[in-house]
Amino acid sequence: MKTCTYLMSLFMLLSGATSLASPSVFTYQGRIVRDDGTPLEYNNVSFSFSIMNTSGNCVLYREQRDNINMQGSKGVFDVPIGSGGTKLYPASATFKLRDAFNNSVLQNCEGGSTYTPSEGDGRVLAVQFHDGTGWKDITPNSELRSVPYASFADSAAKLGDKLPTDFVAKTDLTSCTAGQYLTYDVFAGFSCATDAGGAGMLSDVNVTAPLTKSGAASSPTLGISVGTVSGTVAAGDDNRFGNALKIQSVAVDGTAPSTGQVLKYDGTKWAPGADSSNVGTITGITAGTGLSGGGTSGTVTLNLANTAVTPASYTRTNITVDAQGRITAAANGGNINLTSEVTGTLPLANGGTGTTSFAANRLIASNGTGTAQQAISCSLNQILSFDASGNYGCYSLSSLYSGFINGGNTFGATSNIGNNDNYDLNLKTNNLTRMTIQSGGNIGIGTTTPSSALEVNGTIASIASTATTVSAGTLYTGSASISNSAAWTFNFAIQNTSVNGYSGSVFTDSAGTNQAAIGYANPSVGILPDTVFFSSMNTKPLVLATGNIERIRVTSTGNVGIGTSSPGSSLTVAGTIVSTPPSPITGATVNLAAGNTQVLTAAGGPAITLNNLSHGGTYTLVIQDTTSRTYTFTGCNTSKYSPPNTATTTGTPSIYAILSVYNGTNYDCYITWSTGFQ
Numbered sequence: 001m002k003t004c005t006y007l008m009s010l011f012m013l014l015s016g017a018t019s020l021a022s023p024s025v026f027t028y029q030g031r032i033v034r035d036d037g038t039p040l041e042y043n044n045v046s047f048s049f050s051i052m053n054t055s056g057n058c059v060l061y062r063e064q065r066d067n068i069n070m071q072g073s074k075g076v077f078d079v080p081i082g083s084g085g086t087k088l089y090p091a092s093a094t095f096k097l098r099d100a101f102n103n104s105v106l107q108n109c110e111g112g113s114t115y116t117p118s119e120g121d122g123r124v125l126a127v128q129f130h131d132g133t134g135w136k137d138i139t140p141n142s143e144l145r146s147v148p149y150a151s152f153a154d155s156a157a158k159l160g161d162k163l164p165t166d167f168v169a170k171t172d173l174t175s176c177t178a179g180q181y182l183t184y185d186v187f188a189g190f191s192c193a194t195d196a197g198g199a200g201m202l203s204d205v206n207v208t209a210p211l212t213k214s215g216a217a218s219s220p221t222l223g224i225s226v227g228t229v230s231g232t233v234a235a236g237d238d239n240r241f242g243n244a245l246k247i248q249s250v251a252v253d254g255t256a257p258s259t260g261q262v263l264k265y266d267g268t269k270w271a272p273g274a275d276s277s278n279v280g281t282i283t284g285i286t287a288g289t290g291l292s293g294g295g296t297s298g299t300v301t302l303n304l305a306n307t308a309v310t311p312a313s314y315t316r317t318n319i320t321v322d323a324q325g326r327i328t329a330a331a332n333g334g335n336i337n338l339t340s341e342v343t344g345t346l347p348l349a350n351g352g353t354g355t356t357s358f359a360a361n362r363l364i365a366s367n368g369t370g371t372a373q374q375a376i377s378c379s380l381n382q383i384l385s386f387d388a389s390g391n392y393g394c395y396s397l398s399s400l401y402s403g404f405i406n407g408g409n410t411f412g413a414t415s416n417i418g419n420n421d422n423y424d425l426n427l428k429t430n431n432l433t434r435m436t437i438q439s440g441g442n443i444g445i446g447t448t449t450p451s452s453a454l455e456v457n458g459t460i461a462s463i464a465s466t467a468t469t470v471s472a473g474t475l476y477t478g479s480a481s482i483s484n485s486a487a488w489t490f491n492f493a494i495q496n497t498s499v500n501g502y503s504g505s506v507f508t509d510s511a512g513t514n515q516a517a518i519g520y521a522n523p524s525v526g527i528l529p530d531t532v533f534f535s536s537m538n539t540k541p542l543v544l545a546t547g548n549i550e551r552i553r554v555t556s557t558g559n560v561g562i563g564t565s566s567p568g569s570s571l572t573v574a575g576t577i578v579s580t581p582p583s584p585i586t587g588a589t590v591n592l593a594a595g596n597t598q599v600l601t602a603a604g605g606p607a608i609t610l611n612n613l614s615h616g617g618t619y620t621l622v623i624q625d626t627t628s629r630t631y632t633f634t635g636c637n638t639s640k641y642s643p644p645n646t647a648t649t650t651g652t653p654s655i656y657a658i659l660s661v662y663n664g665t666n667y668d669c670y671i672t673w674s675t676g677f678q
Helices: 097-101
Strands: 006-009 026-034 045-052 059-068 076-081 086-089 123-130 135-144 180-185 189-194 211-214 221-224 261-265 270-274 291-295 302-304 318-321 327-331 363-366 373-376 382-386 392-396 425-429 432-437 443-445 454-456 502-508 514-521 531-536 542-546 549-554 560-562 571-573 589-591 597-602 607-611 618-623 632-634 638-642 654-662 667-675
Touching: 026 123, 045 076, 045 097, 045 135, 059 076, 059 097, 531 542
Parallel strands: 443 454, 560 571, 589 607, 597 618, 607 632, 638 667
Antiparallel strands: 006 026, 026 076, 045 059, 045 123, 059 086, 123 135, 180 189, 211 221, 261 270, 291 302, 318 327, 363 373, 382 392, 425 432, 432 443, 502 514, 514 531, 542 549, 549 560, 618 654, 654 667
16 A cells, blocks of 8 residues: 655745845745655645744744635745735734744743743744645654844844933933033932033042041042941832832822812822812710610610511401500401491402391392392303303293203104305214314314215124135125225235145236236145245246336345346346445454445454355445454454555545455455555
């Protein structure tokens, strides 16, 4: 087997887009050929470029170029970096390719870390390409060295041997007038001051603490004492700092605050001012009527004073309330005395009847307006009935209903039972529907959804005076059909009680000659014993058809044809034979009885056991396990390989085609195989 890899012939040219300026674009050139010498000429190649530090652990810039058409290029490519591609890192639109070479700033790395470059640090270029099947690395990475007109030349980091921090920008200086000199303050920066003296030479300098003087009087050395005691300059967080000049760079007013004042920002500086939230001091709280607690210092609490009422739930409560609105007494009330406490007639609206009495043994209902209740009075032999609006009335039975009654009717004419609208009619017993006459006329017995004029869900029995047994004869059905929708039930049962007979049917031609038979052969018959059969009874072929089209033919000589009516061998197939493989399996054992094509997703080792080999059997084994192994097959007496058996290619599936031949004792296997499928 041969796998396809790439050899890179690179004549990289990393050049600038201009010749006399710092470049913003590089050009990357090279040639890509396969190991068999053929060049890469794919029409949609992608390149990925990563600029990294020399350690390779910090990606400073990453770009991808797509849709490079290398057809007819003989593998040669010329790709610009920094122009026209998709910048994948960093996301900032202002960061350009040249910024990745700047050694004077802290650089951000893809992934969140940072990189502090040294003055002379170089860069490396990592390149990948996608040939339509996957990404390939161009190795090793290319080292980018300082070149003339590089994005950031080595000499640009210094002026002579001085760093940028050794210089003051001209724009930071103040222009002074005649007679002034330039002075510097750590807070205010550079400024101009007037020279108050004249020409001459100092003969001596006198100093006071914290200044110090040493050396000769004519050329003294001045210093300053730093410390934490009197006569020294504070060296940081010193407790001698008593007056702050600024807070958060905002000046502090020189006026000291008085008692109760706070520092407030007046829009330009911090200045003393009154605390407007301080509205007074509480000196005491006294509990009033119905309250307890209070005090003159500390945390003061007021409580609602208890009364004599016991906490509880009360029914129809009698209560006493004092001047402060407190309940001072509570007690349960008694039941309502309907005789002494309720007088008059309780209206209907309040749940009453609206009247004082009714006649004996009457039903009570609302009147015609619903404003009062009244007794219902019907005449003899009348019944109470309600109309569609729910209103009641007294009616005779004959005026409401002229139906059938238990025990029979005498109508003196043809009787009709049923309905006059478009609905089904059900007949029930024991609260179960036994028979249904649909609005369309179909009748169902044992079913409420008949699809024919008469449909019976159950057994239809023809009752004669004696049981009928047909030992021989002919059943004529004309064009009638019998259907049965129940599972595992039968329209007809044909039984031959003799063990030497057939339970089945024979089909004759118009002359009465037996041509075909179907049924079951009892165990002691002479032909096809103990079998279910479907057979022609002479030299006629047996044909299976669907849609009135022949699909399978068995000739009188036993040849079987699929898709052909003239098979010339034991099995002739006109068309494609498709064998559907079983589900993919894992492990080192393959059951070939499950299918001639097997997919093995994980073998677990190089030894694979083949079970249920057949003489002349051809099998295809697809091994998706991408571990490189030299596979052998147990179950074969001998295994002969073409090409010779070696290790599979790492990271790719392999296919083994196996032919098994029985040698009279066991099976020999002839195996062709291939690997490296991408």
